[in-house]
Amino acid sequence: MIGDTLSRIGRVGLFLVRVLRHAGVVFTEPRAVVHQIYNAGARSLVIIMLCGLFVGMVLGLQGYDLLQRFGSEDALGVAAALGLLKELGPVVTALLFAGRAGTSLTSEIGLMRATDQLTAMEIMAVDPLRKVVAPRLIGGIIAMPLLVAVFNVIGLFGAQLIGVQVMGVDPGAFWSQMQGAVELDDVNEGIVKSFCFGVACSLVAVYEGYHAQPTAAGVGLATTRTVVISSVLTLLIDYILTAAFLGR
Amino acid sequence: MPGEPAVAAPSDAVVRVRGLHYGFGSRKIFDGVDLEAARGRVTAVMGPSGTGKTTLLRLITGQVAPATGSVEVFGQEVTTLDTAGVYALRKRMGMLFQNGALLTDLSVVDKLSNQVRAHARLPERVLRQLVLTKLHAVGLRGAAELMPGELSGGMARRVALARAIVMDPDLLIYDEPFVGLDPVSMGVIVRLIRELNDALGITSIVVSHDVRELASIAHHSYLLSGGKVVAHGTPAELDASPLPIVRQFMSGQSDGPVPFHYPAADYHADLLGGGTERPRS
Numbered sequence: 001m002i003g004d005t006l007s008r009i010g011r012v013g014l015f016l017v018r019v020l021r022h023a024g025v026v027f028t029e030p031r032a033v034v035h036q037i038y039n040a041g042a043r044s045l046v047i048i049m050l051c052g053l054f055v056g057m058v059l060g061l062q063g064y065d066l067l068q069r070f071g072s073e074d075a076l077g078v079a080a081a082l083g084l085l086k087e088l089g090p091v092v093t094a095l096l097f098a099g100r101a102g103t104s105l106t107s108e109i110g111l112m113r114a115t116d117q118l119t120a121m122e123i124m125a126v127d128p129l130r131k132v133v134a135p136r137l138i139g140g141i142i143a144m145p146l147l148v149a150v151f152n153v154i155g156l157f158g159a160q161l162i163g164v165q166v167m168g169v170d171p172g173a174f175w176s177q178m179q180g181a182v183e184l185d186d187v188n189e190g191i192v193k194s195f196c197f198g199v200a201c202s203l204v205a206v207y208e209g210y211h212a213q214p215t216a217a218g219v220g221l222a223t224t225r226t227v228v229i230s231s232v233l234t235l236l237i238d239y240i241l242t243a244a245f246l247g248r
Numbered sequence: 249m250p251g252e253p254a255v256a257a258p259s260d261a262v263v264r265v266r267g268l269h270y271g272f273g274s275r276k277i278f279d280g281v282d283l284e285a286a287r288g289r290v291t292a293v294m295g296p297s298g299t300g301k302t303t304l305l306r307l308i309t310g311q312v313a314p315a316t317g318s319v320e321v322f323g324q325e326v327t328t329l330d331t332a333g334v335y336a337l338r339k340r341m342g343m344l345f346q347n348g349a350l351l352t353d354l355s356v357v358d359k360l361s362n363q364v365r366a367h368a369r370l371p372e373r374v375l376r377q378l379v380l381t382k383l384h385a386v387g388l389r390g391a392a393e394l395m396p397g398e399l400s401g402g403m404a405r406r407v408a409l410a411r412a413i414v415m416d417p418d419l420l421i422y423d424e425p426f427v428g429l430d431p432v433s434m435g436v437i438v439r440l441i442r443e444l445n446d447a448l449g450i451t452s453i454v455v456s457h458d459v460r461e462l463a464s465i466a467h468h469s470y471l472l473s474g475g476k477v478v479a480h481g482t483p484a485e486l487d488a489s490p491l492p493i494v495r496q497f498m499s500g501q502s503d504g505p506v507p508f509h510y511p512a513a514d515y516h517a518d519l520l521g522g523g524t525e526r527p528r529s
Binding site for chain 2: 115
């Protein structure tokens with residue numbers, strides 16, 4: 001069991017190295033990478049914005065309920081901003097990314113395998129790792145921090161909507177306390193997390209698709225594995241990074 | 249073709265397979281196969297379903313390695329090549345897949361253009377001219393801007409053929425090119441295989457079990473069965489062969505050396521509930 005897991009991690013690591021050897025596609029085929037940023041990023045915008053709004057609204061409600069018990073409801077802006085920037089933004093976006101863009105990447109590459117499109121490339125001396133996998137992996141890695149940024153902005157709007165507009169928190173206190181308390185390190189923590197989640201989720205998605213059994217059931221299984229592994233990895237990496245940032 | 253040698257002279261063989269053994273687990277696919285594809289000729293590989301015809305192509309193109317034996321393409325031993333060597337070899341090959349294997353998100357002209365861009369830097373105007381020339385050769389210049397969903401099965405097969413020849417390969421491999429085509433489309437593909445072979449001076453290997461179509465275009469045919477080459481020769485020679493398995497295959501008989509029934513326990517015993525054990529074939 002442990003041996004299998006370690007060997008699997010080794011295979012994924014080698015796969016990543018093989019794909020990153022083609023990282024030059026960013027410069028040689030920028031259109032392909034931009035197309036994948038559009039696929040993984042722009043096409044996930046609606047779900048990211050919608051969920052960001054709801055998460056922010058819940059944060060506004062729960063935060064207000066908690067803080068008003070201590071007479072600190074003016075600190076709602078700080079609580080919402082730190083919660084979103086450091087934790088909820090990157091984590092929830094990564095989970096949504098795994099479900100929307102990750103499954104799309106896996107099923108697309110898996111179907112290309114099942115319908116011999118990847119084999120056809122190999123036979124005609126075109127490396128599918130360069131032509132298919134590298135642009136998708138890099139596109140996903142670039143898209144994730146951008147989606148996190150959008151999620152955070154919409155989330156803050158949702159928190160403000162409930163906290164300020166509905167619950168009556170003073171808008172000046174909401175924004176000024178946020179501005180005073182949130183530091184660059186907090187923003188950096190979120191950026192580092194979103195980048196790491198982008199690498200993990202995109203890598204799992206392309207790996208599972210590339211190695212899917214070339215059958216309908218195989219592609220379905222690979223898609224499921226993408227969601228499960230990406231979600232677990234996101235939460236695991238989140239804990240490790242949080243502990244590292246807090247110096248514990 | 250009567251009067252021609254059954255096996256190509258050594259210097260003429262583009263593909264030479266010797267003593268090939270290959271299997272999946274305990275199942276033997278090839279048990280000592282020898283065959284050759286002569287330069288500039290159409291070589292047909294026939295055989296019942298499941299005899300490993302497509303696997304043979306995978307061995308020739310270096311996708312899988314044999315257990316033992318030699319696979320030589322353009323004078324190079326495929327089994328000893330590293331990845332870069334195999335890719336260099338494949339630059340001289342084109343392949344038509346059974347299902348076309350066309351990228352689903354590109355128009356016809358983009359599919360072919362991308363194939364060229366992957367190997368050569370050409371001005372866009374020259375590239376377009378080259379692509380249109382190849383599409384014209386398969387009769388689809390007018391379909392250059394169509395997307396895959398707008399192509400019929402026969403057209404998709406022809407686009408795949410245009411893609412296979414766009415880099416002017418020396419060796420063109422066809423994997424079941426006639427499967428699922430209507431008679432008109434099949435006739436077009438049959439004609440194109442022979443015309444492209446003769447006009448471009450390439451070597452063609454066609455894997456199929458469509459005996460009549462192959463007979464009309466192949467210079468030399470191999471019949472595979474039970475992991476071995478059971479017969480080879482010109483289509484006329486195979487047609488005249490007295491071997492029972494050749495007779496069964498060429499005339500499409502449902503029973504014979506290749507049995508109609510998959511090996512099973514005694515029928516009566518099975519019906520009466522005693523014969524569920526796996527039979528020995």
